[in-house]
Each structure stands twice: as structure tokens, then as C-alpha cells.
Amino acid sequence: xxxxxxxxxxxxxxxxxxxxxxxxxxxxxxxxxxxxxxxxxxxxxxxxxxxxxxxxxxxxxxxxxxxxxxxxxxxxxxxxxxxxxxxxxxxxxxxxxxxxxxxxxxxxxxxxxxxxxxxxxxxxxxxxxxxxxxxxxxxxxxxxxxxxxxxxxxxxxxxxxxxxxxxxxxxxxxxxxxxxxxxxxxxxxxxxxxxxxxxxxxxxxxxxxxxxxxxxxxxxxxxxxxxxxxxxxxxxxxxxxxxxxxxxxxxxxxxxxxxxxxxxxxxxxxxxxxxxxxxxxxxxxxxxxxxxxxxxxxxxxxxxxxxxxxxxxxxxxxxxxxxxxxxxxxxxxxxxxxxxxxxxxxxxxxxxxxxxxxxxxxxxxxxxxxxxxxxxxxxxxxxxxxxxxxxxxxxxxxxxxxxxxxxxxxxxxxxxxxxxxxxxxxxxxxxxxxx
Amino acid sequence: xxxxxxxxxxxxxxxxxxxxxxxxxxxxxxxxxxxxxxxxxxxxxxxxxxxxxxxxxxxxxxxxxxxxxxxxxxxxxxxxxxxxxxxxxxxxxxxxxxxxxxxxxxxxxxxxxxxxxxxxxxxxxxxxxxxxxxxxxxxxxxxxxxxxxxxxxxxxxxxxxxxxxxxxxxxxxxxxxxxxxxxxxxxxxxxxxxxxxxxxxxxxxxxxxxxxxxxxxxxxxxxxxxxxxxxxxxxxxxxxxxxxxxxxxxxxxxxxxxxxxxxxxxxxxxxxxxx
Numbered sequence: 001x002x003x004x005x006x007x008x009x010x011x012x013x014x015x016x017x018x019x020x021x022x023x024x025x026x027x028x029x030x031x032x033x034x035x036x037x038x039x040x041x042x043x044x045x046x047x048x049x050x051x052x053x054x055x056x057x058x059x060x061x062x063x064x065x066x067x068x069x070x071x072x073x074x075x076x077x078x079x080x081x082x083x084x085x086x087x088x089x090x091x092x093x094x095x096x097x098x099x100x101x102x103x104x105x106x107x108x109x110x111x112x113x114x115x116x117x118x119x120x121x122x123x124x125x126x127x128x129x130x131x132x133x134x135x136x137x138x139x140x141x142x143x144x145x146x147x148x149x150x151x152x153x154x155x156x157x158x159x160x161x162x163x164x165x166x167x168x169x170x171x172x173x174x175x176x177x178x179x180x181x182x183x184x185x186x187x188x189x190x191x192x193x194x195x196x197x198x199x200x201x202x203x204x205x206x207x208x209x210x211x212x213x214x215x216x217x218x219x220x221x222x223x224x225x226x227x228x229x230x231x232x233x234x235x236x237x238x239x240x241x242x243x244x245x246x247x248x249x250x251x252x253x254x255x256x257x258x259x260x261x262x263x264x265x266x267x268x269x270x271x272x273x274x275x276x277x278x279x280x281x282x283x284x285x286x287x288x289x290x291x292x293x294x295x296x297x298x299x300x301x302x303x304x305x306x307x308x309x310x311x312x313x314x315x316x317x318x319x320x321x322x323x324x325x326x327x328x329x330x331x332x333x334x335x336x337x338x339x340x341x342x343x344x345x346x347x348x349x350x351x352x353x354x355x356x357x358x359x360x361x362x363x364x365x366x367x368x369x370x371x372x373x374x375x376x377x378x379x380x381x382x383x384x385x386x387x388x389x390x391x392x393x394x395x396x397x398x399x400x401x402x403x404x405x406x407x408x409x410x411x412x413x414x415x416x417x418x419x420x421x422x423x424x425x426x427x428x429x430x431x432x433x434x435x
Numbered sequence: 436x437x438x439x440x441x442x443x444x445x446x447x448x449x450x451x452x453x454x455x456x457x458x459x460x461x462x463x464x465x466x467x468x469x470x471x472x473x474x475x476x477x478x479x480x481x482x483x484x485x486x487x488x489x490x491x492x493x494x495x496x497x498x499x500x501x502x503x504x505x506x507x508x509x510x511x512x513x514x515x516x517x518x519x520x521x522x523x524x525x526x527x528x529x530x531x532x533x534x535x536x537x538x539x540x541x542x543x544x545x546x547x548x549x550x551x552x553x554x555x556x557x558x559x560x561x562x563x564x565x566x567x568x569x570x571x572x573x574x575x576x577x578x579x580x581x582x583x584x585x586x587x588x589x590x591x592x593x594x595x596x597x598x599x600x601x602x603x604x605x606x607x608x609x610x611x612x613x614x615x616x617x618x619x620x621x622x623x624x625x626x627x628x629x630x631x632x633x634x635x636x637x638x639x640x641x642x643x644x645x646x647x648x649x650x651x652x653x654x655x656x657x658x659x660x661x662x663x664x665x666x667x668x669x670x671x672x673x674x675x676x677x678x679x680x681x682x683x684x685x686x687x688x689x690x691x692x693x694x695x696x697x698x699x700x701x702x703x704x705x706x707x708x709x710x
Contacts, residue, residue, distance in 0.1 A: 103582070105584060137592075138591075138592055199591075245591075250591045251627070251628075251649065251658045253656060268656075283655075288655070288657070289655060289656035289657050289658075290654075290655060290656050363502075363503055365472075365473040365478075366473065367471075367473050371471075371473075371474065371475065372473055372474075372475055373475055373654070374475060374653070374654035375654075376654075400500065400501065401482075401500065401501075401625040402500060402528065402531075403589060403593050404625050404627050404651055405627065405651070406589045406590070406591065406592075406593045406627070406628060407593050408589070408592070408593030408594065409592050409593060409594075411593075
């Protein structure tokens with residue numbers, strides 16, 4: 001038994017007649033305001049094919065302005081639909097009169113949207129300076145790129161921004177150069193964000209950049225490092241992937257390049273380097289998260305670094321930063337043959353991990369890639385090591401699996417701080433052991 | 436005459452065979468290898484043991500995470516499989532505080548679908564507190580008139596709404612069953628995110644949740660979507676049904692002790708465990 005709904009909503013009897021243009025126009029006008037006030041999301045439970053067909057009838061009525069979040073499928077598959085306020089009564093009565101069970105998934109869509117907006121605004125406050133920038137929160141690509149410009153503007157004698165190339169989708173790829181002068185001094189390279197979903201890394205990169213400028217002239221060790229070497233820091237190594245993690249898929253890892261002959265997108269940038277390329281520790285399937293790509297350096301993001309490293313010719317330490325599982329790794333990943341400098345690298349790693357742990361007790365394991373994590377072919381630091389960059393390391397930052405890629409923002413600064421101690425250990429060693 | 440001497444020989448033969456039964460006789464060659472504590476396979480096996488423990492304990496408040504591997508040995512049993520002997524520390528899943536040490540064996544058999552686990556742990560967390568926490572979650576869920584629903588737990592920024600935290604913990608417990616079943620010597624899992632949770636209000640004593648979870652698979656790096664149905668009454672084994680997008684049928688946990696694939700002696704108090 002059901003009541004007649006009050007106007008101006010749609011009368012259920014008219015649903016059966018299909019196509020009430022007046023109502024369509026009214027609703028379209030209401031809908032163009034782009035507000036979700038009073039809209040609900042219903043979950044409809046269809047127990048038999050007849051019910052599925054009934055719901056499909058609703059789909060046929062554009063004047064209802066229904067927005068199916070999960071469209072009708074087979075029986076037993078719930079259907080989720082956003083129903084504008086004006087159509088609510090009619091839709092519910094229609095369902096009830098056809099004995100179709102439903103529940104209200106979202107009571108008031110607008111309040112959910114408002115909540116999300118508030119969250120976003122809280123997270124993405126546009127900074128006016130590097131002093132008011134929020135280092136304890138995750139940022140978008142635009143915010144990080146703005147931060148870089150602010151940092152350079154505030155420290156023009158220490159920091160400059162270099163564009164080393166463009167991403168597949170045409171975004172500029174930037175590297176910050178920290179230098180106190182000289183010509184092609186020996187240099188240390190740091191990169192974060194090569195795998196876009198590893199958000200703690202880009203966030204730490206931003207913190208490292210600020211730490212460097214804050215420490216120069218104050219911390220004797222960092223000052224002597226920069227008086228003798230340059231530091232290059234690439235914060236967003238995979239900008240296309242990073243943008244995608246914000247807009248569409250938080251768990252995106254690869255680049256966004258189109259793969260010929262496949263519907264699947266992207267190449268794993270940490271399997272695309274020319275070191276053991278194409279072996280078992282990578283996939284030849286474009287749909288795989290570890291797809292190595294059609295050939296080594298096929299990815300612009302990788303090629304840009306390769307070109308930079310080769311033309312610079314004087315990089316002495318190369319550190320590529322990932323997350324998670326709390327590891328400090330050195331070559332090799334593509335072979336179980338020990339690197340020639342294995343013992344020295346192991347000693348450095350041991351000291352770096354001890355330094356990291358000294359701050360909050362965070363435990364890291366260390367060792368070669370292949371023994372400590374898994375076989376990986378075409379990896380970054382295997383290539384850099386084979387190029388002669390002896391102090392080549394990869395970090396896997398916090399945590400050990402509770403939050404994984406979704407590390408809470410309140411861990412950004414502690415993670416960056418402890419990791420910095422390990423980085424300082426490696427950089428000091430590089431400074432003190434020229435080769 | 437012959438029968439009489441045979442009868443006398445019987446017990447004598449038995450006596451001769453006894454030492455073999457005790458294992459003093461010749462046995463097949465078993466290669467035993469001590470592993471470095473940083474070895475990835477050791478860590479992986481320890482995690483498998485903990486998935487099993489978390490599932491069997493079936494308690495959202497008693498979940499454990501891996502601390503550090505203290506000792507690891509690998510025995511290769513030719514034609515049968517690889518058996519890991521492990522000693523490792525554990526942390527409380529929520530607080531990360533150390534909550535005790537475990538001894539475990541994890542047996543990857545060539546012919547069985549899932550690893551056989553034996554695990555014993557010491558426990559430093561207050562048992563009474565755990566039971567109270569579990570019961571208070573249970574009571575709150577039983578009292579719901581509107582079913583609990585949620586999305587993206589944690590969200591992109593790692594936030595978990597406090598009201599949804601116990602439901603998330605129950606998802607971890609339920610996912611532990613699935614991760615244990617799916618783990619192999621080379622494939623490991625983490626629960627990356629609860630995409631969706633919906634409570635079913637039931638008329639019986641249990642609480643009943645529907646989950647969509649995303650698992651992170653190592654070393655493939657794939658994100659696997661699974662659907663999980665978890666039915667729980669405190670103090671009873673978790674009932675878990677799951678369906679992952681790469682499979683074409685539901686898998687279900689056994690009722691009862693299910694000791695054929697593993698066992699846990701649960702909790703005991705011992706200061707020092709020797710291996």
C-alpha cells in the first residue's frame with residue numbers, strides 16, 4: 001500500500017507511461033545546479049530476473065536523472081544508484097510496489113561531498129612560502145611543483161630547478177640542484193616517487209629538500225658535503241602516475257604510456273633500465289605491474305635520468321627511494337652474483353640502518369636486492385652501479401605492511417627524519433671516500 | 436612346529452623393529468640450512484605463520500604483526516617440500532608494541548594447496564583486556580539497527596575513522612584466512628585496503644560483515660580484489676567465505692579444529708623458548 005507523493009515530485013503512475021517531457025525539463029534544470037542536496041544512493045537487492053528487468057525499466061527513464069554507480073547485472077548482484085531528491089519518492093514507491101528490497105547506502109550525498117571538500121581543503125592549503133607549507137600532509141603534483149619554485153625563489157644561491165625531460169603525457173620532469181658552486185662537482189643523486197603509489201616517498205622528498213636548505217650553514221656535516229659535492233633531488237620521478245593516483249587510482253604504480261597492441265597501460269619504471277633487462281625478474285605482459293616495457297629506456301621518465309646521468313658523468317652516489325617494507329638494498333637484483341663492492345656496500349648499509357634506527361627504533365633489514373626482497377630485472381640501481389656509480393642504494397621506507405602504501409600522514413615527518421639520518425650516513429661516506 | 440617358532444619370532448622381530456620406529460634407523464637425507472634473519476623467504480614464511488595465527492585466534496583485538504625474525508632454518512625434504520623453522524618477535528597490530536615471541540614451522544608441500552603451519556607464541560598483552568575489547572566491539576555491532584557501512588579504509592591519506600576501526604580489524608582477521616590459503620613459498624600478501632564494508636544485521640548471535648578488500652601481492656606487485664564474508668562470535672572460530680577476482684568459485688573456511696593443515700597451541704607463558 002502506498003501513498004500518492006506530494007508534487008512537485010514524479011507521480012508513480014506516470015512512470016509507466018514513460019517520457020514526461022515537462023518533468024524531464026524541470027529535473028534537468030534542477031540538476032544543472034550541480035548540487036547533491038537531498039540526493040541519496042540506494043542499494044537495490046534483486047532476487048530474481050523479473051526484479052532486474054523492473055530496475056532496468058527505471059534506467060529507461062531519463063527524466064528521473066538516475067546515476068547508476070553499479071548498474072543492473074545478474075540476479076543476486078546488488079545495484080547501486082544515485083537518486084536525485086526530486087525522484088526519490090517515486091523511485092522508492094516503484095521499488096516497494098514491485099516488492100524489490102533496497103537499503104539507503106548514502107543518506108545525504110551532499111553532506112558526504114561537503115565532508116570530502118573540507119578534507120581536501122585541509123590537506124591542500126596553498127602555501128605562500130616554504131615556511132607555511134604543510135610538510136605533514138600529502139600533496140598534489142601542482143602543490144609539489146609550486147613548492148619547488150618557492151624553494152628556489154627563497155634560496156637562489158643554493159637551489160636551482162632543472163628540467164630533465166617530459167613525461168609520456170607531456171608533464172615537465174624537474175630535478176632540484178643543490179650546489180655551492182664549482183663546475184661539475186662530484187654529485188649525489190636522490191629520487192623519490194618513481195612508483196607513484198608510494199606516496200610517503202614524494203612527501204619525504206619534499207621534506208629532504210627543505211632539510212637541505214635549512215641545514216646548510218648550520219649543520220657542519222651537511223655544509224661540508226655541499227661545499228664539496230652537489231646534490232640532485234628528483235621529487236616526482238613519475239609525474240603522470242602521481243597525478244593518476246590523485247584523480248583516479250590511488251594504487252597506480254607504473255608510467256602511463258600506451259602499450260602497442262594492448263588495452264593495458266603503463267610500464268614499471270623500475271624494470272625498464274638496461275641491466276639484465278627482460279629477464280625473469282620482470283614481466284613481459286603489458287597488463288602486469290612489473291611489465292618491463294618494449295625495450296630498455298622506452299619510458300621517457302627513465303630515459304630522462306639515463307641521459308642526465310651519462311651527460312653529467314660525475315655522479316658518485318645514487319639513491320632511489322621506494323616504499324614499503326623497511327629495507328635498505330644494494331645491487332644486484334637481476335643476478336645472485338655478488339657485486340664487486342659487496343662488502344663495502346654491506347658495511348655502509350649496516351651503518352646507515354643503525355643511524356636510521358637510532359631516532360625512533362624503526363627496524364630495517366638490509367642486503368642485496370635479490371636476497372633481501374626478490375629478483376628484479378632492469379632495476380635502477382643495477383644500471384647505475386654498472387655505470388660505475390659505486391654507492392648505489394635503494395630504500396623501501398615505512399611501514400612493514402599495516403598501512404602499506406596508505407601510510408598515515410602523521411608518519412611523514414618521522415619517516416623523513418629517520419631516513420635522513422641514513423641518507424646522511426651514505427652522503428658522508430661518499431664525501432669521505434672519493435673515487 | 437613351524438607355527439610355534441613363528442609365534443616366538445614375532446615378539447623378537449617387534450623388538451628388533453622398535454628402534455626403527457623410534458627413528459634411530461636410517462632416514463631419507465634431509466638438507467637443513469640456517470638462513471640469515473634478513474632472508475626474504477624467512478620473513479615471508481613468518482608472515483604466513485602469522486596469517487594463520489590471526490585467522491585461528493579470530494580476535495580483532497589480538498591481531499599480531501611481524502616484528503623481527505630471530506632465527507630461521509630451512510629443511511628441504513626431497514620430493515615433498517620445504518619446511519621452515521622460525522623464531523620471531525611479534526607486535527600488536529594496532530599499537531606496534533612488542534607482544535611476544537613465536538616459534539613456528541611453515542611447511543610448503545608440493546602436493547597440497549596451502550602451507551601447513553604450526554605456531555606457538557608467548558603473550559605479553561593482557562588477555563582479559565583483549566576479551567573485553569572484543570566483547571565491546573561485538574556488543575556494539577549487535578546493537579546496530581542500521582548496518583555499518585564504509586568505504587576506503589584506510590583512505591588515500593591513511594586515515595581510518597575510529598568508528599570503523601574494529602570493522603577494519605575484523606577484515607584483517609578474515610583476510611588472514613585468505614592470505615594464508617593463497618600464500619606459497621614465493622607469493623606473499625598484505626591487506627592493502629578495505630574498499631567496502633557492509634554489515635548484515637542478523638537474528639542469531641553472530642555479527643556478519645561483507646567486505647571488498649584489496650590485497651597487495653609480492654613479488655608480482657599486483658593488487659588483487661577479493662570479496663570476503665566474515666561471520667564472527669567472540670570465542671568461536673571465524674567463519675570466512677571469499678572470492679577473488681582471479682578465481683571462479685567461492686572458498687570457505689572449515690568449521691571445527693581443522694588440524695590437518697596446521698595447529699596452534701595458542702598461548703602459553705614461558706620466559707625463554709629454545710629452538
